[in-house]
Amino acid sequence: MQQSAAMIPVFDQLCPMHVLLDTTGHVVHAGPTLQKLRPDAPLASLRFLELFELQRPRAVRSMEELLASSGMKLHLRFRDAPPTDLKGVLMPLPGGEGAIVNLSFGISILDAVGDYKLTSADFAATDLTIEMLYLVEAKSAAMEASRMLNQKLQGAKIAAEEQAYTDTLTGLKNRRAMDHVLGRLIAGERPFALMHIDLDFFKAVNDTLGHAAGDHVLQHVARIMVEETRAADTVARVGGDEFVILFDGLTGRGVLDRVARRIIGQLEKPIPFDGQRCKISASCGTALSSDYDTPEAERMMADADLALYASKRRGRACHTFWSRDLAEEAQATLPPACRGDAAHVPPPRQ
Amino acid sequence: MHGLINRAIQRFVTDTYGEEAWQRVARAAELGFTDFEAMLIYEAVMTQRVLDAVCDDLEKPCAEVLEDLGTYLVSHPNVEALRRLLRFGGVDFTEFLHSLNDLPDRARLAVSDLDLPELELREHAHDRFSLTVSAPQDGFGHVMMGVLRTLADDYGALVYLEHKGGPRGREVIDITLIEAGFAEGRHFDLAARVG
Known part of the structure; x- marks a missing residue:
């Protein structure tokens, strides 16, 4: 030893x-x-x-x-x-x-x-341990900086997506978002209702009281539609004064008719703006996924539109379900492009 | 210029002079944004515009601002990680000085696209050194003055530093080590604090 x-x-x-x-x-x-x-x-x-x-x-x-x-x-x-x-x-x-x-x-x-x-x-002195500890700390610091950046970018991405799917005037979903949700409902083979709502007399408000009043009315309308529907439903502004509501899991005619009437009733209450009272109404048309063997987005949109026309023809402020009879009747009588109000309204802002 | 460097300047201004001062600088430098991202690369002219704006805003000569930046980098608690990484270089100030030769390579180990200025230490006597700082932009030498002065304190060493200038892109700092164990110095714990 x-x-x-x-x-x-x-x-x-x-x-x-x-x-x-x-x-x-x-x-x-x-x-x-x-x-x-x-x-x-x-x-x-x-x-x-x-x-x-x-x-x-x-x-x-x-x-x-x-x-x-x-x-x-x-x-x-x-x-x-x-x-x-x-x-x-x-x-x-x-x-x-x-x-x-x-x-x-x-x-x-x-x-x-x-x-x-x-x-x-x-x-x-020859041990690499210190170098390893150095690397661990340096890498951790660098990873932390990268992580912060990723988090920020992720937040910005979500905000951008949100914006891309939102109608900035009303805060409702926009046409893109509606198409997206509609596609998802169809792909998921879920029962649902597609309600197309068109405001009546909105052009008059815009023309007589100005765009500020028009904007105010649209925001008010949006609020009513959100209040009268469930959180699971999708409320979208798809045109100047056109709205679509997708009711997820709901195809009961009685319930849907009551919802439509309630919305129309609320919309008909005069909306105060700047000392004036804006009066509007709405016409609704609804297509049910249960009416089709294989629902298609375009077809359902067109059919809800057809039902909406029928409501207009019946004197506005009412609600109509699409049906095959309605389709045949429309084929016979309805001239194309007979819509009254939708012509000169501001397009939705993205 | 690497975002880490720009970000360091931003944090220096924010932590030392306040958020308001940084907002003024960002506006004056016409960045078009207020926050540098540490992990992105920016044009070199942006960095120069920021530095000019900082010097204008503080009404201080650029050399002084850059040295303060160097001091900040190795002493402020918000950037403690950097001081720690440098302290890994050696157990005493002399060893630390020699580790500077490896610093750009060490930095690249952690962040591969980070190009730090080239550092070359020469030992003229056991207590006399010179550090040559070479970079496409001038000014890093002044930052190193602040770093060296502060880390000497950190190690408890008493040093005399002189910025000798030099041809464009090369700055020389003379370092005289008056006493290696002048003061207690700050404690350095190998174990990293998590967080």
């Missing part, structure tokens, strides 16, 4: 986490950094296998078995707290004098620097 004793200062410098073991497997000397991990009690004279639990290779219980694992990568763990994981390699000393085990932290270094208050001086 004398020869190895003379080597201790060399080992301490080159591998500050080494342990010298005698022939019985007891610690003769521990390198300064390893000793720093257990500052309260000297490691010397403790039995190596009582100090560490060997996790790989397993079932090593004696110095002989330990020596048999020489040159292999050892996975060990302190038996007492904190149970830091270590990696190591054991080599027998020349002349059967015992063995030297060199240890290092693997990835456990990230916890170990905190647990043991390690400093640069605790590592061999």
Whole structure:
């Protein structure tokens, strides 16, 4: 052992986490950094296998078995707290004098620097640990900056999408959003109703009281439609004074007729604006997904439109369901493009 | 110029002189936006316009503003990460000085498109050094003056620094180490604080 004793200062410098073991497997000397991990009690004279639990290779219980694992990568763990994981390699000393085990932290270094208050001086000059810690921090800082940017971009994307689907004057969904929801309802094979609503006498408000009054009325109308429908329904402004409501999961004629009448009733209450009273009404037409074998968006829009025309012809301020009879009747009597109000109204702002 | 550098200037102005001051600078520099993103790249002229606007706004010579920026970068708690990364360079000030040669490469390890000025340290005697700062834009030398002065304090070393100027794109700083262990210095803990 004398020869190895003379080597201790060399080992301490080159591998500050080494342990010298005698022939019985007891610690003769521990390198300064390893000793720093257990500052309260000297490691010397403790039995190596009582100090560490060997996790790989397993079932090593004696110095002989330990020596048999020489040159292999050892996975060990302190038996007492904190149970830091270590990696190591054991080599027998020349002349059967015992063995030297060199240890290092693997990835456990990230916890170990905190647990043991390690400093640069605790590592061999050639050890890359400090560089690794540097990289971990630098990468974390860079990732954090990237994460912040991603979060910001994500927020901007959501806001842009929101805007792209919103009618900015009324806050309702726009035509694009309505098409999107309609497509989804059809693809999901859900029962639904498509109600087309066209304001009556809106042009008169716009022409006599000005665009500000018109805008005010549209906002008021939007509010009523949202109030009279459920959160799951989609209310969209699809034209100047045209609206579409998609009723998700609802095809009951009685309920839909009541909703339409309630909306018309609310819209007919005069809307005060700037000391004036704006009077409008509305005509509604509804197509039900249950009336088709395979509902199609364009077809349903056209049919709801047809039902809306029928309401207009019946003297406005009423609600009509599309039906095959209605379609045949319309074929016979209705001249194309006979709409009264929709001509000179402002298009929806995107 | 890398967003990290622009962002650093923005944070320096904001943390030192307030959000109002930064808003004035962003307007005067005609950025068209108010916040630099750390992970985007901006045109170099933008950085120059910002620096000019900062100097105008503070009514201070550019060299002084840049040195203050250097000081800020390694001392303000909001940018503590940077001080830590630099302190990884060495256990004492001399070792830190030598680690500056590797700094641009180290920075690229973390952010591959970040081009820092080239730094070249020469040791003339054990207590006499010179640092050459080479970059397409002048001014980094003054930032390094602030960084070196503050980190010397951080290490507890007493140093004398002199900015010698130099040909365009190359600035030389003379460094005299008067006493390595002049004061206690600030503690450096290898374990990173999470957060």
